[in-house]
Amino acid sequence: MLKSVPARRLLALTIAPALFLAACSSGDSSADTSDSAEGTESSAAADEDTEAVTITDNYGEVEVPVNPATVVALDNHVFQTLSDWDVELVAAPKGIMGSVWPEYTEDESVADIGNHGEPDLEAIIAASPELIIGGYRFQGHYEDLVSQNPDSVVIDLAPREGEDEVAELKRQATALGEIFSHQDEAAALNEELDAAIAAASENYNGTDTVVGLITSGGEISYSAPGTGRSVGMVFPALGLNAAIESDAEDPTHGDDISVEAIAEANPDWIIVLDRDGAVPPEGEYVPASAVIEDSEALAGVSAVEKGQVIVLDPAFYLTEDIQSYTTLFNQIADAFGSAS
Template identity: 45%
Template sequence: MHRRNVRLTAVIASTAALALGLSACGSGETSGASAEAASGESETTTIEANGGSVDVPYPAQSVVALDNRTFKLLDDWGVELSGGAVSLMRADVSYKENGDILDIGNHREPNLENIVASEPDLIISGQRFSQYNEDIAELADAPLIDLEPREGEDFGGELKRQVTTLGEVFDKQDEAQALVDDYDAAVERVEAAYDSDETVMSVITSGGDINYAAPTAGRTLGPVYDSLGLTPSLEVDDASTGHQGDDISVEAIADSNPDWIFVMDRDAGVSANTDEEYTPAQDLIADSAALQNVTAVEEENIVYMPEFTYLDESLQTYTEFYASVADAMETGN
C-alpha cells in the first residue's frame, strides 16, 4: 500500500476513535471554539478564496496554517496557531519555538493526524500543501481557505489578494493595506529606475550549481519579469517551473551577457532548517570563470533575494527584494 494511503487510513481511524471518545465524555469540557458554536455566540464572515466563497469563523479560535507565504504574516499579526507546518517555517518566526503548536510536518510526508488533533475551526492551506486539500477537507470538519496565486492572473495582484483577504479574516485590514502600499511603492521605484534596454538574467543556486530561472514560468523569479516589466537576456522553450531551475549551461547564461543578474539562493533557505553546509550563491558566482566577463558581474549589478526566500515567497519577501532592486538600479543610474 502506498505510504500516503496508509497514513490517511490511520488518520481516519484516529478521527473515528476521537469521535467515540468525545461522545463517551458526555458532560466533559468543550473547547473554546466548540463552546461558542454550541452557545450560538460565534460569528462568521464570508471571504472569496480559490474555489469560491467560504464562511469562516470570526474570530477564528483554532487556526492551522500550512501555506509558507502566510507564516511570517500571521506571526507579525499575533495570530495564535494550534497547528502548522512548523518544519517549513523560517527560523525567525516565533511559531518555530512554540511547543504548543502541533507540527503538521512538510509537504513530502505531512502528518495529517495533527490537523485533526488540532481541532481547527479554520485551516489556511496553499502552496506546497494545496495538493492535500481534498484529503484535509475529508478529515477535518473546518472551513479551508486556499489563496495560492492562480495561474493566468497577475502574480503581484495575487499576492496582494492573499494579504488583504487574510486581513479580513483576522480584522487586520489596515495592516494588510499598509503591506500592499509598501509593495506597490517598491514596484514603482523599480519601474522608474529601470532602463528597458538593459537585459536581466535570473538564476537559482541549488546543490552548488547555478541554474537558469525562466522568465514568467520559472520558480520564484519567473513572475518578476512580468511584475516589473523586465527584458530577459535569454529565453528558452519548454522552461520548467521547478524549484531548482533549468539545467542550462553557465556558458549559455554568460553568452546572453545580461546587464543584471537576479539570484535566489535555494540552498540558503534549506540550510536554515537543516544546518547543512552549503556554498553561498555569492561565492558560486564569484568562482564561476564563465561569468567573469559578463556585464552584470563586471559592473556588480547582481541582486540577491532574501536568504529565506525559498521558505517564504510572500508579498513581504518580494517587497524587500524589489526595494533592493530599486536601490541597486537607482545607484547605477
C-alpha cells in the same frame, strides 16, 4: 466559473442563520426585565464569536469565522503576516519553516505537521481547528483536509497558476485582513508592495538585460521570466528585458542551464535565488554570490564585471510572501538607482 461550495461550507451557511433565529426567539420569549449590563456584554461577545465573513478562495466562495480561536496554517505565504498580527497557531508544518518563525517552530504547544511530502494530517485532526489555511506546498492535500476535518473551514489563498502574481499576493493579504480584523494593515501591505514596484520600475532604464537564476548545492539553474520560481515574477512586474527567454520546464526548482549559455547571453543584471540560504544542505554551503562570482566562465559577463548581481534574501525560498517581494522590489529599486 466558481466551483461548487463543499458541503462543510454549506453547513456553515445553514448554521449561522439558525443560530441568529434562535437568539432572536430566546430574546422575544424573555418576559422579565433582567437585561443587565453583564447580559448585554455577553450577548455582544456571543455575536462577535459567531461573526463570519465571505471570501472567495481558490475553490469558490466560503464563509470564514472572523478571528477564529484555533488556526492551522500550512501556506508559507501567510506565516509572516500571521506572526506580525500575533495570530496564534495550534499546528504548523515546522519541517518547511526553517528558523524564520521561531515563535511557531519553537513553541511546543504548536503541533508539528512536518512537511508536505509526508505530513502528519492526524495532528491537524487532533488540534480541531476552526480554520485551516491550506494551499501552496500543501495544495495536493486539500481534499484530505476537507474530508478529515468536517467541522473546520478549509481555505486556499495561495497564488494561482496563470494569474498575475502581484495581484495574487495582494488578494491573499486582503482576505487575511478580513478574516483577522486587520483590514488597515492588509491595505498597507498592498500599498507598500505597489510602491516598491513603482520605485523599481522608475529606476529601470528600460534597456538593460536581466537573467533570473537559482543556485543550490553549488549548481546554477535558470528561472524563466514570468513563470520561473521566485525570480520569474519580477520580469512582468517591472517590464524587464530578458537576456534569456526560454520557457520554464521546471518552475518549482529551476531549469538546467550551462554557465556558457549565461555567458553568451551576457546579461547586464543577474537576479538570483539562493535555495540553500534558508536551509543549508549537508556538507559545505556555498552562497549564491560565491557560486556566481567565482565562476571563471561568468567572469567576463557584464553583470559580474559591474557588480550587478542581486541576491535575494537568504530566507526567500521559505517565505515568498508579500513582505519578501516588497523587500526584493525595493532591493532592485536601490540597485537600479545606484547604477544609473
